[in-house]
Amino acid sequence: MGKYTINDFKVGDKVYHLSNYNLTMVVIEVNKDLNELSCRWVDSKGIVQRLEFMPEELGKYGDRSFSISAI
Numbered sequence: 001m002g003k004y005t006i007n008d009f010k011v012g013d014k015v016y017h018l019s020n021y022n023l024t025m026v027v028i029e030v031n032k033d034l035n036e037l038s039c040r041w042v043d044s045k046g047i048v049q050r051l052e053f054m055p056e057e058l059g060k061y062g063d064r065s066f067s068i069s070a071i
Contacts, residue, residue, distance in 0.1 A: 006032050006055045014061035015039060017053065024061060 009015070013027045015037075028050070029038035036052045043049050 004055050004058065004060070006030065006035050006037070008060075009037055009055060009058075015058045016061060017057055018059055021059075 009027050009030055011027055011030060015025050015027055016023055017025070023041060025039035025041040027037050028040045031038070031052075034052075035054060037055055037058065038050060038052050039058075040048060040050045
């Protein structure tokens with residue numbers, strides 16, 4: 001599971017689900033009572049999606065590391 005708790009997130013944070021580093025979402029609501037974050041993103045068909053996640057499921061966008069190799 002992730003390294004973050006509910007207190008590490010705020011509305012407007014760019015996040016990703018730990019199972020899919022390529023999908024960038026935005027936190028639109030922080031519910032500390034339920035320990036849930038509501039996130040929104042636009043899917044590949046251009047439809048706005050919204051879903052609730054536990055903070056342990058998410059990483060912050062700036063955490064992602066990319067490696068570039070030259071051939």
